[in-house]
Amino acid sequence: MPVLNDEVPDEGDFDAGRRRGEFDDITPEDFIRGSAGGNPPGWLDAARVGQVRRQVPMVYVEVVPVHTDEFGRIAEIGTLLRVSDDGSVERTLVAGRVLYHESLREAIARNVAKDLGPLALPTLPPNLQPFTVAEFFPTPGLSEFYDARQHAVALCYVVPIAGDCQPQDEALDVEWVDVNGPRLATMLDQMTGGHGRIVQRALAWTE
Structure with missing residues (x-):
């Protein structure tokens, strides 16, 4: 090579x-x-x-897309519905590898556009300190985060979305849930691999 x-x-x-x-x-x-x-x-x-x-181990960025109110508080959380490798439909977040010679900001912007479309208009974080780091292991039980494909280290960011979102690539749909509504708990339960815990940590971090 x-x-x-x-x-x-x-x-x-x-x-x-x-x-x-x-x-x-x-x-x-x-x-x-x-x-x-x-x-x-x-x-x-x-x-x-x-x-x-x-x-x-692979380096990833994991993005929690949010809509904010006029005071900058999180009003809605965005999730993706996509077909998993085994053919089932799963609920997940915007995520992807950091490519060689790509900055973290470029990786965030590219993966948001890849999943939410070029008109999503994300507000990239001014500080690249992630709100949490999620360690995904291919062996169940080693961590609260699981990915059957790989061992991945994901830097997690909350990214406000101002534009129009359309599912791209492997995404089937983009769904937004009111963080104060009754559907939030159901959405978290539907997220496998620990992604629901990432959303919970995002909400706690932004309180």
Whole structure:
């Protein structure tokens, strides 16, 4: 596998035969979006991502989308309905990996647009300190957070949404629930893997 830094290889290195200057024309945007000729050198395809997920913890951002009232208080929480890997419908939050050479703010904005559409108009947090860190393990019982696919460390943010949301990518629907209404408890119970606890921590953090 080619390396992503341009060090001078020693004889016998697995990348010793790599052409010098291979990364000279690569920009940060190429690593985030891919290049016209395909993915840039060192980019992981789906099979390799699956392999890495089984061996290395992944860094994620987890977003709690909210509508706020005129005083800036949380009025509604947004959740996604999507089809899980086993074919069932699950309720979850906006979430996604932090890509190579991508800042946390870029990761938040990209994943919001990926799930809620380009007109969601998120207000990105001025401070990148997450309100909590959720450690997802592929083994049930090791943590209150569970993800059968991988070991993931998720930085969690509350993000106000001002625009129009339309489900994108794998999302089937976007639903908003009044935080003071009777449906909140039902929504939390429907969230698997510990995502409901993230919402509870978000509400406690913003009180």
